[in-house]
Amino acid sequence: MKKRKIVSELFDPKKMLLSENSPFPMREAYKSLRTNLMFSIPGGDSKCIAIVSANRGEGKSTIAINLAISFAQTNQKVIVVDCDMRLPSVAAKIGINAKPGLSNFLAGSGEIQGDLIQHADEYGIDILAAGDIPPDPTTLLGSKQMKNLIALLKEYYDYIVLDFPPVTVVTDAVILSDAIDGYLIVVRHGLSEFKKLRETFYRLNFSDAKIAGVVYNGKGSRNSYSKYYSKKGEYYYDEYYQK
Numbered sequence: 001m002k003k004r005k006i007v008s009e010l011f012d013p014k015k016m017l018l019s020e021n022s023p024f025p026m027r028e029a030y031k032s033l034r035t036n037l038m039f040s041i042p043g044g045d046s047k048c049i050a051i052v053s054a055n056r057g058e059g060k061s062t063i064a065i066n067l068a069i070s071f072a073q074t075n076q077k078v079i080v081v082d083c084d085m086r087l088p089s090v091a092a093k094i095g096i097n098a099k100p101g102l103s104n105f106l107a108g109s110g111e112i113q114g115d116l117i118q119h120a121d122e123y124g125i126d127i128l129a130a131g132d133i134p135p136d137p138t139t140l141l142g143s144k145q146m147k148n149l150i151a152l153l154k155e156y157y158d159y160i161v162l163d164f165p166p167v168t169v170v171t172d173a174v175i176l177s178d179a180i181d182g183y184l185i186v187v188r189h190g191l192s193e194f195k196k197l198r199e200t201f202y203r204l205n206f207s208d209a210k211i212a213g214v215v216y217n218g219k220g221s222r223n224s225y226s227k228y229y230s231k232k233g234e235y236y237y238d239e240y241y242q243k
């Protein structure tokens with residue numbers, strides 16, 4: 001328990017989010033990522049980008065938020081949708097209400113035009129949190145209602161950033177491939193395994209997903225504790241070290 005407390009104190013979610021006070025290399029890295037995505041994803045005035053990874057703990061959610069902030073810094077209207085309805089993290093990282101949110105809308109118990117979309121004034125982006133944890137998130141994400149939601153959001157936002165759970169564990173990300181303009185795969189230094197990354201590419205290619213690129217995250221850093229999915233689709237902590 002002591003080690004876990006130390007790790008949690010070292011990684012303050014707020015300090016990991018992009019701002020004018022962020023280190024210069026961090027700001028430049030997201031500017032470069034933003035520019036590359038602008039030119040690599042074809043489409044109309046609004047683009048829907050999915051952020052995925054092979055494993056839990058690769059920094060996917062943080063990158064999703066920071067990418068959205070980077071787009072907002074160019075006066076684009078951006079929303080982040082937390083599509084991980086098993087163990088969501090976007091709301092906690094931003095510091096907003098975790099529910100109601102996406103699951104409530106898809107279940108027919110909330111309106112987008114109401115109180116579901118929250119605005120993060122500090123970062124200039126909108127957030128649709130995951131909401132209450134449903135019994136079957138995959139079915140909700142694969143519903144016609146979800147595709148209608150993406151189409152509706154495209155009428156109001158320049159960029160829609162979807163944060164999905166790991167591709168190798170559940171099919172949540174791939175079932176929406178025909179509605180997504182580009183997938184960005186996050187790979188973490190010292191954590192990602194080649195076989196899992198290969199499986200991620202296989203699943204995305206099998207579903208005809210449009211892969212926009214890969215983000216190599218966390219070079220030169222090491223985290224002794226990583227979160228993973230259990231066989232039941234829940235996360236658990238485990239000590240992990242990989243050379």
